Each structure stands twice: as C-alpha cells, then as structure tokens.
Amino acid sequence: MNSAERAGQGGEVDVVVIGAGFAGLAMANRLQENGFSMQGFEAGGDVGGTWYWNRYPGARCDVQSMEYSYRFSEDLQQQWEWSEHFSPQPEILRYAGHVADRFDLRRHFRFHTRVLGARFDEARGRWIVATSDGAETVARFLVTAVGCLSASNVPDIAGLDSFQGLLVHTGSWPHEGVDLAGKRVGVIGTGSSGVQAIPMIAREAAELTVFQRTASYCVPAHNRPLDPADAAKIKSDYKAFRDHCGKQFGAVTGEPGTKSALEVDDAERKRIYEEAWARGGLSFQGAFYDLSYDMKANDTASAFFRDKIHEIVKDPETADKLVPKHRLGVKRLCIDTGYYDTYNRPNVHLVDLKQEPIERVTETGVRAGGKDHPLDILVLATGYDAITGPLLRMDIRGRGDRRLRDDWADGAQSYLGLGVAGFPNMFIVSGPGSPCVLTNMIYSIEQHVDWIADCLVHLRTQGLNLIEADETAQETWGEELNAMAAGTLLATGNSWYTGANIDGKPRRFMIHLDYPAYVGRCEKVAAEGYSGFTVAP
C-alpha cells in the first residue's frame, strides 16, 4: 500500500503536498527518494500545473526549452528532446506527464481534489488538511506547491455574468478547445497571455476585437525548431550549462549589456537595439545595463519601441494606441509572435479602453465608449492574483488558529519565501519573498524543493519534529527585500508584481532580485543549523 492509499484510509503521512505542477512533482520525487510518506492533492485532472490549465491558442514558454526543464536527473535531461526553441504548451504538458510516469509520481496525488484549508493542530503538532472531497488528511509537514500564477483574476466588470456567448479565461481554457472559426471574438487584456493568444485567434475568428487598457512592450520570440547541434552542445556538458544559469540574476542565460544606453551615439544605440530585437526574447531588457534604473536610458528604449511599432503597424492611429505609455521594465516584457503585425489584418479591431472605457458587458457583447461590440466569444486574458493569491484562496491556519489571510492582510511576510512565523512545519515553494517569478521557475523550484527535502532529512536525522520561522528573522528578511527593491521600476509600478492589478490587494513587492545571492543565503541558513528558524524536538 503506498502512502497515498494509507492517507486515504485515515492514516497519517509525513508530508502533504498541495499541487502537482512542476513544484509538486519535484517535491514528490525528492520525498519519495528520501523515504517520506506523502499525500498530494491537485485540483486539476492531471499533473502539469499552469501548463495543464493554460491551453489557450499560442500558449508557449518565454524561457528557452533547454533551460525550462528539470536538472535533477542527468538521464532525463539527456534523453528528453525538445522540438522548438521556446516550447509550446502541449509539449511542456507532455514533458510533465513523462516525468510523472518515469519517476512514478502520479500515485502520490489525488486529482480533481482541491485543498480548501489546512490548520495546524498545536496539541498534536500536526497539519489537518481539508479537501473538496470532504476528507481530512493528517500530516506532520505541509508543503504548498500551488504556483505563483494559478489564481485567475476575473475582473469585476458590470454585466459580465449576463453574457450569453462563451466566456473563457486564458488560465482555464476548455480542454476540448474553442471553435473560433467564423466567430466574433473579443479579448480583454493585453499582457503576456493576450499577446500570445491574439495573433492565433485573429487567424481563425471572423472578427477579433481587442480591448486594451494598457499597451504592452512586446519583443518577438523568433521561435524556431530547436537546432539539434545547439541541443547537443548543451547536452555535452549539461551540468556546466545549468551551473552557468544558476549564476545569473534570474537563473536564465543572457548576459546583461556592458554599455550604458547614454554612452553611445544614436546610430550605435539603434544598432544595439536592432540586434536585441533580432535576437528576440526577454534578454531585450538587458540590451543596455542601465535601462532599469536610469530614466534617460529608459526613454531611449521607449523611443525605439515607438518607432518599431509605427514601422510594423500600418494605420498610424492604431500604432499610436499600441505604443506603451509606461516605462519599459515596470511590467513584464511580453514575448510575441506576430503580435503588432496582427493589427494590420482587416478582421482585427483595437479598442483603447483609456479613450473608450468598458461600460458593461451585455448579453450580446461589450459596450465601450458608447459603442456596442457584438461578440460570440469573450476571452478574459486578465491575468492572476499573483504569488499570494493561490495561498490565500485556501484557509490556512497556524498557531492559535491564526489565519494566514489575517497575517498577510497588509501584505505577505515570510522568511526566505520558504517559511512563515506562526505557521510551523509549513514550507512554501516559490513563496513571496523568494526570487520566484523573476527566475526560470523550474530552476528556482528545484532549489526550493532540494532545500526543503534536505531540511526534512536533517530534522529526521536529528530527531526533531518542529521547524518554524522566527518573527525577528522574518521582519529582517522583509526589510532586506525592501532595501533591495527600493527605487527599482518593477517594485514601484502598477503590475501584478506589486499586487496593483487586484482591487483591494495591499501593494507590496515581495520578490528577491538576485537569485545567486538568495541561494547563498539559503545555504548559509541551512549550514548554520537553520538559523532564523526555531527547530525543536
């Protein structure tokens, strides 16, 4: 009988893991390797997390395939073959399934089962985890592996419920697909998801109306089949490649530029921007080293985008609307395939919500700026209640029945993004306060999972049963993060990074900006016998 079966019969497990995305799978693998019993829960019908849900047309990763994959098994990374430079969603989902099969991980999870809440029973020193199937599972440790972008943001737009056509969110796209052919489709939202979906939808739909509140900075992906020679080169010493990634700020390749945008003349600046554009991808932001903090340097990037958009988009009025009005770096760069060019199609219409705000959704479409836009399908590409959202949608209660929701009412607090004071024996994978969304997620997930597994082994070896972040260590960590983020565009902007995209959410930037330094800190904490945590028998 495996640990999942024991738990199903009211048994107790060492660890409950919430989520079977890349974090949950990696955690299950490490727990299994180390002989811990576990019960995993997953709301979806299978493994894959974000890649299970995000099946919208054009969904694709913006970190290159050879990097966006696990490094824990040399055989796996040698044998798995990616077909494209940036992997499409179906291939990443197949990869997750392959990993689950290969390491026999599915047996640890109960699918179609959502965790509703978890409470720490102080007297017993156990977590009691309540799930949507009505069951309660008892565990010594709780690991949340719920993802940072998994709680969809459905905006409070008047009349949304009254729409009689098909309403879909990119983050929960119907598995059977959506028949777009000959339909009038509307898309609200032009972040990464919208920017990927819009060109694909435009090809199939009869008419596509895009409702844009904020124009995004979009850089071409220049996606292509993966060159077997490039893959072979990386595989010839995959470890060295991974180690190199781990030394970068975001655990991804792409060296930042060595020049200031202001130290070169106009022609040279344009040449360097054009080169970055031709290379494509997120590394555009590093074309010059000072784009993120020197506003004059930043202005040169905005000017480049303005010219580029006007070069691509034939109608000058539409091009004007597509030119971002905020600074490059305030929001995440979008990586596109034919996004701007899509607006040259006769069946694509752009509504600038700053000029023509949405008044309401009606039974038959969207009314904006006094005009009705009839629609058969309305796509919400409106993003996520990021990082804290998936944690706070569950009712997590720690010591003395204190609720995580209350503790985080003014913003998240954590120690290392891994533990929270008052919530003993709970670990968060990619939590607020860690580098999480500013890294190659699979890379930083593995670091967290390894740290947690090593910690559990340490506790077991030392005969210890309790680990809990100290309030003071947590406060100091928060201060360190604030100091690190002070003045950066990312930390001050209106975006999901700061919580500004969700009405009523406290604005707090809780992302560590330097992955290698963060890893060093985690290692130091562990080497010091988990300094900043209380560990006890």
Ligand code: N01
């Ligand atoms: O979400 P977003 P996303 N009325 O929050 C608009 C990752 N990701 O799903 O900016 C009208 O970025 C909102 O407008 P505004 C990636 O990290 C990666 O696109 O708030 N509009 C914005 O335009 C990414 O950053 C990949 O003014 C409303 C859009 O909806 C993150 O996920 C692919 C509105 C939301 O954009 C989130 O991306 C996809 C309203 N009431 C996602 N509410 C890749 O790997 C919101 N909006 C490539």
